[in-house]
Amino acid sequence: MLQTLFLRENKATVIEGLKKRGGLDVSERVADLLMLDEKRRQTQQELDTLLARSNEIAREVGNLFKAGKAAEANELKAESAQIKDHAKTLEEQMEAAENEIRNILFTIPNVPNERIQFGNGPDDNETVETHGSTPTLPASALPHWELARKYDLIDFELGVKVTGAGFPFYKGKGAQLQRALISYFLTRANQAGYTEYQAPLLVNADSGFGTGQLPDKEGQMYFAPEDGLYLIPTAEVPITNIFRDVILKAEQLPVKACGYTPCFRREAGSYGKDVRGLNRLHQFDKVEIVQIAHPDQSYSLLEEMRAHVTGLLKELQLPYRVLRLCGGDMGFASAFTYDMEVFSAAQEKWLEVSSTSNFEAFQANRLKLRFREGDAKPKLAHTLNGSALALPRIVAALLENNQTPDGIIIPEVLVPFTGFSIIQ
RNA sequence: GGUGAGGUGGGUGAGAGGCUGAAACCAACAGUUUGCUAAACUGUCGUACGGGAAACUGUACCGCGGGUUCGAAUCCCGCCCUCACCGCCA
Known part of the structure; x- marks a missing residue:
């Protein structure tokens, strides 16, 4: 606001x-x-x-x-x-x-930063960085949902039985791979100075309002009416709301926080398109990084966050590109957004795995999140957040890109976390 | 789920119709003293929205919303939340 x-x-x-x-x-x-x-x-x-x-x-x-x-x-x-x-x-x-x-x-949505270009939608986004070469797979290569079945890693039908579409079961090495990724992402966030939180998965209306999901986008969230609580669509909601109605001291900035949570999204109206396999789910896992920043610093910190996210992708040896979103494709609250996409080789598609944004004072105004320099009047802080990273599409790309006749190769950085180096 | 207690400034906590935006203490900040640190002492120490070039000043806010009154943190009604004990349970 x-x-x-x-x-x-x-x-x-x-x-x-x-x-x-x-x-x-x-x-x-x-x-x-x-x-x-x-x-x-x-x-x-x-x-x-x-x-x-x-x-x-x-x-x-x-x-x-x-x-x-x-x-x-x-x-x-x-x-x-x-x-x-x-x-x-x-x-x-x-x-x-x-x-x-x-x-x-x-x-009224947030005003795009001056470096943001005019645009109508996704086609007008600019690629500002690309890394890695897209692997050429043999004709026999499989999309991740078939690999998941072949190696018994993910059971989509079981999810349908127990809950509904978009709620898969991960199984065996598939489940272990999830756990390893979460642990790896959190470890790297900790190393980068983010304080780890384990947050509530349900939030009250005040929190939904604070980060901007309410009053507009309530259709996107699952709601428990008996208790008036919403299932979080991202860890951004509980973690940013920690700082609702808070006045920080300038010396405390930047505040860096991270957390792993499952994320719940109703995705109403998005059926039928790009929803196969892990591409779009109602429940998925994500590690989120959040920063509360001094306005003078927020853009250099955004670059720091971008480097953190792309660092993870490099370590995972996934080909990726970074998009600077145009005005027409940016979220309501954002002033500047980078989307990170990995190339999923069998689908031959770029998949968004992170969205890293500077909201400037837009969210802080709702949250009443301020900081004070000396004994001056409190001023609104800037808030930033980014996925680091969202799991399902990372898993999709890992499975597809790393498939070999012998099995699926686990990237070296993950092996200490998985305890295995190949899925056979 | 049952019963009871309570929600006041960063914290503890007083206030029980006007002199209270709110005592006192703690924390914090600035200064004095000191060889340094500590201690002691002095001072400052809520937020929002207005007016004003500024000094300063008006209004609102004691969980939230109503009511009574010339006047409400204080009395009345409704709601929300927290805590304690019991029951149930991971």
Whole structure:
């Protein structure tokens, strides 16, 4: 959520910047909002004056009663009654204006950073880095869902029986490979200075609101109505919300946190396309890295996070590319996003395995996540997060790219975690 | 699930209709003292939204929402949450 004050002072920049999101035009909404804001401030001034008078009367009445001048006190009471009526009207107006302002703010996405290009969608993203060569597989090569069956690693049908589509069982070496990847990712995040958390998998509405899943994208989350709790779609939600309503000291920045969680996504409406095998699931595992940063540092830290993620991909010896998303393909809250994709050789497809973003102050504004320098007024911090990494598509690429007539070769860095070097 | 207690500033915790944005203590920060550290002493020490060039100043906020009253942290009603004990259980 953008700040009203920021909007007031940077109206033109905001409107221009948002056009990069596929030509989005917010000029009308912003104009409405600023008008409401103007009205809100006027109303507040009026109301404050009124309440100040009311407080004054209350004090006088008290003094008069003490002095035994009941008659004079009763006169003042009459004035107070009038003020009260008027104040109530003004309060209602204030509240109405505030609500309208908030409702408009909810519809305005974050302003893309100046380095972000105009674009309408995925086709306009720029590749900023590629690494590794795509392996050429023999004609007999299999897609990962067939390899998973051949080596008895993943059972999709069993998942359907027990839960439903998109909830696979991992089995034997398949399950062990999952555990190894999680452990490897966490170990590397720890080494990079991220404090590990094991977070709740259900969160309350305040948290969903804090990171921006609510009020808009509630259809994406599983919901337990009895308890009013949401299953997390990513560890970003519980981990970032640790810092909701927190004022940090500037010296504490950057705060680096990480965590492994299963992620639950309803993926409503995405059936039928690219959903085979591990490509898109309702439940999947992911290690997430999060940073809370000083605004001056957030972009250098974003590069650090990108290097962390690509470092993992290099170690896993997966061919990858890094995309800088264009305005039209970026998430609602993001100001700058890198997507990391690995090449899945049998499907001959690039699969997104990480999305690493700087939200600048957009999320922090909702979270009321601030920092203080010296004894200055608190300022909003910047938040960043990235997958490091999401498992299923990594597994898909590993299985496909590393298949040999003898079996599936486990990358060397993983062997200490799996305890085996080949799946046969 | 049952019963009871309670939600006040970074923490502990007082306040029980006006003098309370809130005592005291702890923590934190700045300074004095000191060969250094510590101790001691002094001072500062909530947030938001307004007004103001600034100094400063107005309003709101004591879990949340209503109500009573000239006046509510304090009284009344509803809700939420936390804790303790019992029951059940990983």
